[in-house]
Amino acid sequence: MNIIKLDAISSTNDYLKKLMSRQYVENFTIVTAENQTQGKGQMGAVWNVEPGKNLTFSVLVRDFLLDIGEIFNLNRVVAVSIVEALETFQIPDLSIKWPNDIMAGNKKVGGILIENTIKNNGEIFSVVGIGLNVNQKDFSNLPKAASLSVIKGMEFDKQAVFYEIAENLKQNMAAILHKNTLVFLEKYDARLYKKGVPMPFQDLAGKQFMGIIRQVSPTGKLEVIDENEIIRYYDIKEIQMLY
Numbered sequence: 001m002n003i004i005k006l007d008a009i010s011s012t013n014d015y016l017k018k019l020m021s022r023q024y025v026e027n028f029t030i031v032t033a034e035n036q037t038q039g040k041g042q043m044g045a046v047w048n049v050e051p052g053k054n055l056t057f058s059v060l061v062r063d064f065l066l067d068i069g070e071i072f073n074l075n076r077v078v079a080v081s082i083v084e085a086l087e088t089f090q091i092p093d094l095s096i097k098w099p100n101d102i103m104a105g106n107k108k109v110g111g112i113l114i115e116n117t118i119k120n121n122g123e124i125f126s127v128v129g130i131g132l133n134v135n136q137k138d139f140s141n142l143p144k145a146a147s148l149s150v151i152k153g154m155e156f157d158k159q160a161v162f163y164e165i166a167e168n169l170k171q172n173m174a175a176i177l178h179k180n181t182l183v184f185l186e187k188y189d190a191r192l193y194k195k196g197v198p199m200p201f202q203d204l205a206g207k208q209f210m211g212i213i214r215q216v217s218p219t220g221k222l223e224v225i226d227e228n229e230i231i232r233y234y235d236i237k238e239i240q241m242l243y
C-alpha cells in the first residue's frame, strides 16, 4: 500500500484526482489528511468534521473493467468492508443506510464518496473517499451523526481503525474485480438500515408515503414497496428518506 499522509488539504478526493492528472499513481494509493478545508459529501454536500479527530482518506482503484450496471458493486464492497472492519472493534448495531452511509444505531458515523472516471476503452478509475467519525465528541451541530468514540464511550486508535479498513478493502476489492460479486450483494443487503421496517419517504414529485425497503437491486436501485403493495425502484436522486 502506497500511503500519502497529509496534514491539511482541501479534499483528499480532489488531491488524488489532481495527482493522477499530473503523474502515474499506482493502484491502491491512499491519501489521508488530518484536516480537510473543503471536504466533499454526497450530492454536492460538504463534509465538515473536527480536524485531527477523524479519518478522512481516499483510495485509488484503477484500470479495472466492470459493466456499467455493475458499478454499484463498488459502493457495496466499500460499505461492507468498512462495516466488517468496524465489527472487529465491537461497534454495536452497525448497518448501511442506502446508498452508502455507515450507521451505528440511528446515528451516521461514516460516509463514502466514490468518483469514477470511465475511459474510452471502458476502463474505470475510481477515487473512493471515506470519512469516518472516530474520536470527535461534539456533534451539537450534526444531531443525526456520532463518532465511534461517542458510541462506545472510549478513545480509539485512529491508525488501527484506518489499517483495518484499508486491509479489508484491499482484500475485498480483489474479490470483486475477479467477479466474485454475489457475496457482497448479499452482505450489503443483510446490513441494510431499516430493511423491512415501514418508514416515511418522499418521491421526486414531493409526495410523502409510507414504504418498506425490500432490498437494493443489482444495479443499485432502492426497492421499496408502498402501502398499496406497489413495488418501485428508485435512484439516489429520486427518493428522500424522511428518517
Ligand code: BTN
Pocket: 010, 011, 012, 013, 014, 036, 038, 039, 040, 041, 042, 043, 045, 047, 055, 056, 057, 058, 100, 101, 110, 111, 112, 113, 128, 129, 130, 131, 132
Ligand atoms: C457522505 O456521506 O456524504 C460522503 C462523505 C465522504 C467524505 C470523504 S472524507 C475523504 C474524502 N474526501 C472528500 O472530500 N470526501 C471524502
